Structure formats: structure tokens, C-alpha cells
Amino acid sequence: MNKQIVLLPGDGIGSEIMESAEKVLDAVAGEFGHSFTLQEHAIGGAAIDQYDTPLPETTIEACQKADAILLGAVGGPKWDALPADKRPEKGLLGIRKELGLFANLRPVKGFPSLLHASPLKEHIIDGSDILIIRELTGGLYFGKPSERQNNGNAVVDTLHYHRDEMERIIDKAFQSARLRHHHLTSVDKANVLESSRMWREIVEEKSKAYPDVVVEHLLVDAAAMKLITQPDQFDVMVTENMFGDILSDEASVLTGSLGMLPSASVRSDGVGLYEPVHGSAPDIAGEGIANPLGTILSVALMLRHSFQMEAEAAAVERAVRECLEQGYYTSDLHITDGQLVSTAQMTEAVLENM
Amino acid sequence: MNKQIVLLPGDGIGSEIMESAEKVLDAVAGEFGHSFTLQEHAIGGAAIDQYDTPLPETTIEACQKADAILLGAVGGPKWDALPADKRPEKGLLGIRKELGLFANLRPVKGFPSLLHASPLKEHIIDGSDILIIRELTGGLYFGKPSERQNNGNAVVDTLHYHRDEMERIIDKAFQSARLRHHHLTSVDKANVLESSRMWREIVEEKSKAYPDVVVEHLLVDAAAMKLITQPDQFDVMVTENMFGDILSDEASVLTGSLGMLPSASVRSDGVGLYEPVHGSAPDIAGEGIANPLGTILSVALMLRHSFQMEAEAAAVERAVRECLEQGYYTSDLHITDGQLVSTAQMTEAVLENM
Ligand SMILES: CC(C)[C@H](C(=O)O)[C@@H](O)C(=O)O
Ligand SMILES: CC(C)[C@H](C(=O)O)[C@@H](O)C(=O)O
Numbered sequence: 001m002n003k004q005i006v007l008l009p010g011d012g013i014g015s016e017i018m019e020s021a022e023k024v025l026d027a028v029a030g031e032f033g034h035s036f037t038l039q040e041h042a043i044g045g046a047a048i049d050q051y052d053t054p055l056p057e058t059t060i061e062a063c064q065k066a067d068a069i070l071l072g073a074v075g076g077p078k079w080d081a082l083p084a085d086k087r088p089e090k091g092l093l094g095i096r097k098e099l100g101l102f103a104n105l106r107p108v109k110g111f112p113s114l115l116h117a118s119p120l121k122e123h124i125i126d127g128s129d130i131l132i133i134r135e136l137t138g139g140l141y142f143g144k145p146s147e148r149q150n151n152g153n154a155v156v157d158t159l160h161y162h163r164d165e166m167e168r169i170i171d172k173a174f175q176s177a178r179l180r181h182h183h184l185t186s187v188d189k190a191n192v193l194e195s196s197r198m199w200r201e202i203v204e205e206k207s208k209a210y211p212d213v214v215v216e217h218l219l220v221d222a223a224a225m226k227l228i229t230q231p232d233q234f235d236v237m238v239t240e241n242m243f244g245d246i247l248s249d250e251a252s253v254l255t256g257s258l259g260m261l262p263s264a265s266v267r268s269d270g271v272g273l274y275e276p277v278h279g280s281a282p283d284i285a286g287e288g289i290a291n292p293l294g295t296i297l298s299v300a301l302m303l304r305h306s307f308q309m310e311a312e313a314a315a316v317e318r319a320v321r322e323c324l325e326q327g328y329y330t331s332d333l334h335i336t337d338g339q340l341v342s343t344a345q346m347t348e349a350v351l352e353n354m
Numbered sequence: 355m356n357k358q359i360v361l362l363p364g365d366g367i368g369s370e371i372m373e374s375a376e377k378v379l380d381a382v383a384g385e386f387g388h389s390f391t392l393q394e395h396a397i398g399g400a401a402i403d404q405y406d407t408p409l410p411e412t413t414i415e416a417c418q419k420a421d422a423i424l425l426g427a428v429g430g431p432k433w434d435a436l437p438a439d440k441r442p443e444k445g446l447l448g449i450r451k452e453l454g455l456f457a458n459l460r461p462v463k464g465f466p467s468l469l470h471a472s473p474l475k476e477h478i479i480d481g482s483d484i485l486i487i488r489e490l491t492g493g494l495y496f497g498k499p500s501e502r503q504n505n506g507n508a509v510v511d512t513l514h515y516h517r518d519e520m521e522r523i524i525d526k527a528f529q530s531a532r533l534r535h536h537h538l539t540s541v542d543k544a545n546v547l548e549s550s551r552m553w554r555e556i557v558e559e560k561s562k563a564y565p566d567v568v569v570e571h572l573l574v575d576a577a578a579m580k581l582i583t584q585p586d587q588f589d590v591m592v593t594e595n596m597f598g599d600i601l602s603d604e605a606s607v608l609t610g611s612l613g614m615l616p617s618a619s620v621r622s623d624g625v626g627l628y629e630p631v632h633g634s635a636p637d638i639a640g641e642g643i644a645n646p647l648g649t650i651l652s653v654a655l656m657l658r659h660s661f662q663m664e665a666e667a668a669a670v671e672r673a674v675r676e677c678l679e680q681g682y683y684t685s686d687l688h689i690t691d692g693q694l695v696s697t698a699q700m701t702e703a704v705l706e707n708m
Contacts, residue, residue, distance in 0.1 A: 075545070089545040119582050124473045140513060146548045155552045157513040159494060163506070191429070191443040194500045198509045221603035228473050228582065229607050246600055249575035253583050
């Protein structure tokens with residue numbers, strides 16, 4: 001197969017980990033007889049520096065034509081003081097919205113050899129395997145008005161949802177639960193918010209079409225607790241944008257290996273943007289020591305979700321697992337016996353295992 | 355001193371733990387020569403059953419005349435299907451708003467003898483001592499419009515803040531940091547929300563008046579992670595209503611003894627509403643086995659914050675600590691060697707230690 005992939009390195013360690021991804025894509029193409037056309041474009045702080053905007057038109061256009069997009073990370077202290085519409089994060093919010101990538105998939109599953117680094121006790125985190133599905137293009141992060149009022153003496157942000165925005169993400173969640181353990185936890189604040197009451201109604205309506213999926217409703221504050229006390233009680237969790245932002249990041253530290261986690265932001269036709277969960281890590285940028293595995297596993301998600309290349313995805317995931325079993329680790333992975341390697345060396349190890 | 359206290363037992367285990375609080379207040383009055391006038395009123399589901407509203411006028415009026423209020427808990431499955439304005443939680447939101455209780459204080463500090471029950475590894479939770487300050491009467495949980503629109507095809511909730519609502523809670527936080535370790539973490543989502551950008555500006559402005567307090571800004575998603583990975587790095591945390599709801603509940607399970615945690619909701623003149631952090635626990639209501647210590651420690655907070663009775667508060671807290679050291683525990687406290695006691699027995703033990 002021939003696929004068009006846009007690479008958006010972004011800021012900080014973004015360009016270093018993107019190099020690793022390119023090598024893995026090359027290897028997959030060679031081994032499985034595909035051809036991937038890679039095109040690099042600017043986003044975030046890097047785009048601000050070069051084009052005075054975090055999301056240049058050329059980047060949007062290239063992404064619109066792509067079969068899938070791979071992102072490094074955006075943001076950094078350098079751009080923190082800029083006005084709202086000129087911040088690196090606007091590039092990320094913008095590309096999600098422009099492409100209609102409404103479903104953010106955040107798998108949280110530890111690697112046996114890294115679980116000892118979890119902040120949680122082993123018997124608590126053991127066996128956890130969660131897929132958090134966050135609505136990504138609606139709600140408080142996009143609603144208008146979002147402005148100062150009353151001569152700067154008041155401020156308003158708006159949490160707005162269309163029924164169909166809720167319906168499509170909830171459908172996605174039920175479908176995902178079907179492919180896993182048939183259990184769906186819907187998170188809301190229905191005891192206070194009208195938007196949450198509508199959300200809960202739609203979950204109830206939809207559940208009739210998925211009688212094989214067990215549905216549980218959880219208030220967002222209770223969910224924030226249960227993720228820590230009983231992470232192994234979740235299968236698929238679905239929630240709106242802001243709750244999902246907070247809960248998926250909370251969940252991401254549970255396994256003790258944030259640097260390993262991939263994520264996908266997809267829409268219904270299969271097009272998706274893939275990125276590691278970790279940030280741009282400006283403190284170690286340029287040193288060649290960043291952990292490339294979150295990005296490499298994001299490539300695996302891309303192969304699976306956007307290209308239906310299941311065997312290829314599994315091969316990449318297996319190669320990564322083997323690297324860990326062989327004792328290779330980067331400095332973010334709290335490991336003491338094994339071999340500390342650079343970004344490039346870890347990438348080589350993955351390629352050798354493939 | 356003579357103080358007027360309104361008791362609001364509420365639902366579930368509320369009335370059982372309220373009895374414990376009454377006994378402790380009696381003991382404090384006797385021992386220290388105070389007189390507390392206690393008046394009981396209805397709120398939540400209990401008020402719905404009796405008066406068809408979660409917050410009767412008589413309750414509001416009594417609370418307005420009180421020096422302090424002690425609440426058990428509200429809510430339960432019995433009232434879950436009622437329309438929005440007839441739900442138990444509306445009573446709680448309503449009394450906070452009616453009395454202007456804008457600052458929710460949520461101390462999170464473990465008891466040495468209970469830390470083994472923490473879901474976190476001991477070296478992670480050890481030494482943590484956090485005061486979370488949540489804005490309680492503004493933001494998304496109170497903003498208008500909060501309604502269906504477009505024939506039920508859309509929905510909106512509104513995050514609204516006045517400048518002075520932000521200023522007073524931020525001032526409160528700086529003052530609290532001064533009384534503790536002079537470190538303040540302000541949590542927002544300034545990379546996306548306009549309300550957060552205003553919040554951050556005000557924190558920066560205010561910080562000039564508190565040069566002895568070190569200020570750190572943290573995005574809400576990063577805060578949700580850091581609470582788990584480095585809880586000992588926080589002193590005072592301040593944030594707006596909804597973020598505070600999620601983060602304070604997240605933090606409440608870190609020490610492994612949710613049933614022990616008190617909370618205070620106060621305003622500037624000292625009037626406050628005190629309540630345990632745990633919920634109404636409908637599953638064990640009426641069995642006489644609920645843990646009364648969170649409520650008893652809420653009484654201690656009341657003595658300290660609303661009545662400036664520091665010695666009295668310390669005496670109550672010491673008595674509670676001693677109960678734990680003596681090995682008494684209720685069924686929610688994951689203890690195996692010691693003496694399992696009922697609500698009444700634990701209360702007796704506290705009284706004996708006083
Ligand atoms: C950078 C920011 C706008 C973004 C978000 O909150 O959506 C990030 O935190 C994420 O979760 O991808
Ligand atoms: C019951 C609910 C309205 C309330 C809130 O979210 O404020 C509760 O969760 C709390 O934190 O006190």
C-alpha cells in the first residue's frame with residue numbers, strides 16, 4: 001500500500017523523536033512491501049518562529065491531503081508569554097478542529113518490566129488495561145464566547161456541545177468497548193451540569209443499540225478517585241473534552257512509564273493524528289536522550305487504526321517490548337539494571353528487533 | 355463563649371455521624387466552659403422527602419443566623435432520577451451560594467498509622483501535607499445559561515467569574531500559604547481558557563503583596579499527574595471551582611483514609627460550613643458502622659476556623675490520633691490488627707481520650 005504521512009515534529013524533543021519514527025516507518029515499508037510518502041511541516045512554537053503563526057495554511061493543507069499525521073510535541077517556555085492566538089497549543093487545537101479529529105484514544109497499559117516504577121503499589125496497578133476516549137473538538141476548550149467582559153472585570157468561557165458531537169464520540173466508545181471487554185464507564189458531572197445530563201441521556205439511549213456492553217456512569221470527581229484506587233476496574237472510559245484532558249493525564253502516570261504511552265486522535269473515515277502522550281521536554285531537547293518509544297508506539301497505532309495494518313502494528317509493538325526485555329532503557333525510565341541508551345541507540349534496538 | 359451551630363445531617367450515614375459530632379461538641383463545651391446551641395435542619399434528599407425541596411427556606415434562615423454549620427452528607431440513588439432543581443446536591447450548592455462560602459479548604463495529610471493503606475508507595479506519599487483551596491461559588495457549576503438550546507439539539511454551560519471572586523480566593527490562598535510553608539501552587543488551564551488567563555494574571559498581581567510566598571503555576575492536567583507522582587511537592591494549592599472539585603477528590607484518596615478527611619467551606623467573616631469529605635454512603639446507612647472521625651475532625655476545623663478555639667481544636671485532633679494509635683478502627687480503614695469498632699464505640703473512644 002501507498003500512504004501519505006505528514007510529520008509535524010513541533011518543539012523541544014519533537015524533531016529527535018520524529019527521526020526515530022521515520023526510521024521505523026522505513027523499516028515497516030521495506031519489510032512489508034509498503035510505500036510511505038513522508039512530508040514534514042511546521043506546527044507550534046517552531047511554526048511561530050518561522051511563520052509567525054502556530055498553524056500555517058500550508059500545514060493545514062498538507063494535513064488535509066494526508067492519510068495520517070504524526071506529531072512530536074508542541075510548546076515550551078519560549079512561547080509562554082505570547083498572546084492567546086499566537087501560542088503553540090493553538091496549533092494543536094487548530095489542527096484537531098480543522099481535520100475534525102473528534103476522538104482522542106488514550107490507551108493506558110503498563111509494561112510488566114516497567115511496572116515497578118509505578119507510583120502505585122503493585123497490587124493496585126497490576127492488571128490495569130484502560131482505554132480512555134476523550135471528546136476532542138467540542139466543549140469548554142472551543143466554545144464561544146471565551147472573553148473578558150464588563151471592562152475586564154469579568155470573564156466567560158463556554159461549554160457548548162451539539163447532540164451529534166456527543167453521539168459520535170459515544171458511538172465510538174461503545175464500538176471500542178465491543179472490541180475489548182464490553183465494559184464502558186461514562187464520566188460526567190450530571191448532578192450539576194446540564195451538558196452532562198444531556199451526555200448521560202445520550203449514553204442511555206445509545207446503550208440500547210449495544211446490549212452486549214455493560215454501562216456504568218461515574219461522576220468526574222469519583223472517577224478521579226477510582227482511577228487511583230481501582231484502576232483495574234476500568235475497561236473503556238468515555239468523557240467530554242475537559243474531563244478527558246484531566247483524567248487521561250492523571251491515568252497516564254499510573255503505570256510509571258509516561259514516556260512509553262502513545263495516543264491517537266481520529267475521525268470516522270480513519271484519518272488520524274498520532275502523538276506520544278509526553279510533552280516537548282524543553283529541558284532535555286537537543287541532547288539526543290529523549291525516549292522515542294512513545295512515538296514509535298504511536299506509529300504502531302497509526303498502522304493499525306489509519307491503515308488497517310494489524311500485522312505491521314503488532315511487529316512494531318513486539319519489537320518495542322523486546323527492547324525493554326533486553327534491558328535497554330532511556331533516562332526517563334526508572335531502571336537501574338540494564339543498559340542506558342540514547343534516542344538513536346534505542347531506535348536501532350527497535351529496528352534490530354523487527 | 356456562646357456559639358450557635360446549625361446541624362444538617364442530610365442523607366445516608368449523615369444522621370449517624372452527626373450524633374458523634376454532637377457528643378464531641380458537648381464534651382468540648384463541658385471541658386472548656388463554652389456553650390454551643392445546636393439546631394438541626396433538613397437538607398438534601400431528606401429535605402426533598404419532607405419539604406419537596408433540597409433546601410427549605412427555614413434551613414437557609416437558620417444557617418444565616420448561625421456562627422457555623424456542620425453538614426453530614428447529601429445524595430443517594432433514591433433521588434438520582436429527579437429533575438435538576440430537585441436534586442439533593444442542589445441543596446449543597448444552594449447553601450454555599452446563599453451564605454457566600456467561597457473558599458473550600460481541603461487539607462490532605464495522612465495519619466502515620468494509616469499510611470500503609472495508601473494506594474501509593476510509601477516513599478511517594480510519605481511527608482505529604484497539602485492544603486487544597488477550591489473556589490466554591492463561581493465558575494461552571496453556577497454560570498448561566500446552563501440549558502438545552504436549538505430544540506434540544508445543543509446544550510450550553512457557562513464558566514463565569516467576576517474579578518473580585520477570583521481576587522478573594524487568591525488572597526485567601528496567599529494568606530494560608532503564609533501560615534504554612536510559604537509555597538503556593540496555582541492551577542489553571544491558561545494555555546486554553548480565557549478565564550484561566552485572567553486567573554493567572556491576578557495571581558501574578560497579588561503575588562507582589564506576598565513577596566514571602568513562592569508561587570508556581572501548573573496546568574490542570576499536569577497537576578492531576580503531579581498529585582500522584584510527587585504529592586510531597588505541594589504546600590498550598592489554589593484553583594477554581596471545577597478543577598478544584600476534581601483535584602481535591604483525586605488528592606483525597608492518596609493517603610488511604612478518605613473516611614478521616616474533614617473539609618471547611620468558609621467566607622471572610624469566619625462563618626463556615628464544615629463537613630467530612632466522604633459521601634453519604636447509602637450502602638452502609640443505618641448500620642451504625644460509619645467512620646465518625648472525618649466529621650469529628652470537621653468539628654475541630656470549625657472550632658479553629660470559625661471560633662478561634664485553637665486549644666479546643668487541638669484537643670479533639672489529639673484525641674482522634676490517640677484512638678488510631680490505640681488500634682481502634684472502623685471497617686473503612688483497611689487495618690487488620692486492632693479493634694474493629696462501631697460508630698458509637700469510636701465516638702466513645704474519642705471522648706475518653708479528650
Ligand atoms: C496543549 C493542550 C491544548 C492539549 C489539550 O488540553 O487538549 C494537551 O494538554 C492535550 O491533552 O493534548
Ligand atoms: C455534590 C456536588 C455538587 C459537590 C460539588 O461538586 O461541589 C461535591 O462533589 C463536592 O465536591 O462537594
